[in-house]
Amino acid sequence: MTQNQECPLCRSATENVLWRGERARVISVDDSAYPGYTRVIWHDHIAEMTDLPTAHRDELMHIVWQVERALRTCLGPDKVNLAQFGNMVPHLHWHIIPRWRADSHFPEAIWAPRPSRSDTQIAAWSSQKAALLTRLPGYHKALAAALEQSAP
Amino acid sequence: MTQNQECPLCRSATENVLWRGERARVISVDDSAYPGYTRVIWHDHIAEMTDLPTAHRDELMHIVWQVERALRTCLGPDKVNLAQFGNMVPHLHWHIIPRWRADSHFPEAIWAPRPSRSDTQIAAWSSQKAALLTRLPGYHKALAAALEQSAP
Numbered sequence: 001m002t003q004n005q006e007c008p009l010c011r012s013a014t015e016n017v018l019w020r021g022e023r024a025r026v027i028s029v030d031d032s033a034y035p036g037y038t039r040v041i042w043h044d045h046i047a048e049m050t051d052l053p054t055a056h057r058d059e060l061m062h063i064v065w066q067v068e069r070a071l072r073t074c075l076g077p078d079k080v081n082l083a084q085f086g087n088m089v090p091h092l093h094w095h096i097i098p099r100w101r102a103d104s105h106f107p108e109a110i111w112a113p114r115p116s117r118s119d120t121q122i123a124a125w126s127s128q129k130a131a132l133l134t135r136l137p138g139y140h141k142a143l144a145a146a147l148e149q150s151a152p
Numbered sequence: 153m154t155q156n157q158e159c160p161l162c163r164s165a166t167e168n169v170l171w172r173g174e175r176a177r178v179i180s181v182d183d184s185a186y187p188g189y190t191r192v193i194w195h196d197h198i199a200e201m202t203d204l205p206t207a208h209r210d211e212l213m214h215i216v217w218q219v220e221r222a223l224r225t226c227l228g229p230d231k232v233n234l235a236q237f238g239n240m241v242p243h244l245h246w247h248i249i250p251r252w253r254a255d256s257h258f259p260e261a262i263w264a265p266r267p268s269r270s271d272t273q274i275a276a277w278s279s280q281k282a283a284l285l286t287r288l289p290g291y292h293k294a295l296a297a298a299l300e301q302s303a304p
Contacts, residue, residue, distance in 0.1 A: 048232055050220045061213055068202045079242060080200055083235040087251060087259035090231060099239060107239035111261035 004045040009091040012041070018140050019147040023056060024063055026147065028140060033104055034097055035132040036075045036139060038067050042092040049084065049092065060092070066146050067096045074139035075132060081109070102128055156197040161243040164193070170292050171299040175208060176215055178299065180292060185256055186249055187284040188227045188291060190219050194244040201236065201244065212244070218298050219248045226291035227284060233261070254280055 003010045016028040023044070029037035040063050042052075049057055068080050077098030084094050099106055102125040104114055117125075155162045168180040175196070181189035192215050194204075201209055220232050229250030236246050251258055254277040256266055269277075 048220065048224070049234070050217055050224065050232075057217065058210070065202055065209065068200065072200070072202065079237070079239050080202075081235070081237045081239070082201070083233070083237075083261075085231070085233045085235075085261055087231050087233070087261075109235075109237055109239075109261065109263040111264040113265055 002044040002046065004091070007045055007089060007091050009041055009089050009093060010045050015041075019144045021063070021147065021151050024060055026063065026067060026143065028136075029095075032129075034110065035129055035136060036071055036077070036098040038071065038096045038143075040064050040067060040094040040096065045091050047086060047090040047092065052092070060094070062150070063147065064094050064096060066150060067143060070139060070143040070146055071096065071098045074142050075135055078106075083109075100125075100128065100132075154196040154198065156243070159197055159241060159243050161193055161241050161245060162197050167193075171296045173215070173299065173303050176212055178215065178219060178295065180288075181247075184281075186262065187281055187288060188223055188229070188250040190223065190248045190295075192216050192219060192246040192248065197243050199238060199242040199244065204244070212246070214302070215299065216246050216248060218302060219295060222291060222295040222298055223248065223250045226294050227287055230258075235261075252277075252280065252284075 016030055017025055018028055019026045024040055024042050027039050027041065029039050031037050040060065042060055046052060052060065064082065071077060071080060075098050078101045079099040081097040081099055082094065086092065097110060102121065104125060105112060108115055168182055169177055170180055171178045176192055176194050179191050179193065181191050183189050192212065194212055198204060204212065216234065223229060223232060227250050230253045231251040233249040233251055234246065238244065249262060254273065256277060257264060260267060
């Protein structure tokens with residue numbers, strides 16, 4: 001396995017792993033602002049999608065689609081955001097972020113400055129978020145089962 | 153074809169189209185801050201990747217990888233950023249953004265607030281950007297040829 005001692009994604013000590021496959025793992029991103037935020041991390045220290053052979057690239061995207069599908073089924077977001085940046089950590093990882101119209105950044109990207117919100121809007125999102133948090137264990141269970149079933 | 157009269161990506165009047173296929177098109181995003189910024193837009197008005205049948209999803213990603221490959225070959229970025237959000241316009245489109253260590257947002261996402269830069273850094277990026285802009289026609293030509301050759 002290609003690893004880099006300096007890379008935090010090669011070490012992966014404190015991750016909340018939902019599923020671990022032969023070549024990739026899926027973790028829950030414990031960001032209280034974004035219930036359901038999930039990351040797919042390739043095990044090898046590889047920077048770009050086009051550095052992967054086709055079969056591995058397809059395998060990685062297949063996992064991303066499984067995450068998107070489970071998120072939609074279990075949490076019913078208004079939109080799903082997908083991103084692969086790696087500017088800070090050039091080790092392939094995909095962000096899969098369920099978004100809701102009421103969330104703290106919508107319709108901006110979650111990396112953008114927060115749009116202003118009224119107290120009523122903040123309270124409404126807080127209450128919606130609390131309800132979503134109760135559904136996370138069900139999502140995590142359904143996702144792990146789907147990945148286990150479809151693993152190569 | 154599934155279209156929505158209210159959707160700017162269904163209308164597509166002012167795009168700089170580099171390649172148009174049966175189900176998707178590739179456009180140059182004329183953002184002077186990001187030379188080489190490219191977008192892949194699915195023709196049909198569809199919101200999420202998992203709304204597409206598998207063959208179409210694979211076809212769309214195949215185009216994204218072609219863009220990434222041509223960008224890397226022709227412009228040699230330090231990193232490639234990929235994103236599919238659709239929060240404002242829920243019509244499938246991928247952002248493929250070549251990034252350089254010297255660019256105005258690195259290592260942040262381009263949607264994040266700009267990190268502070270010294271005058272020397274701003275001048276260096278300005279000069280690097282000018283050199284990159286001269287290579288865009290070559291990139292656009294190589295990309296169109298690659299897509300034409302591999303079109304289904």
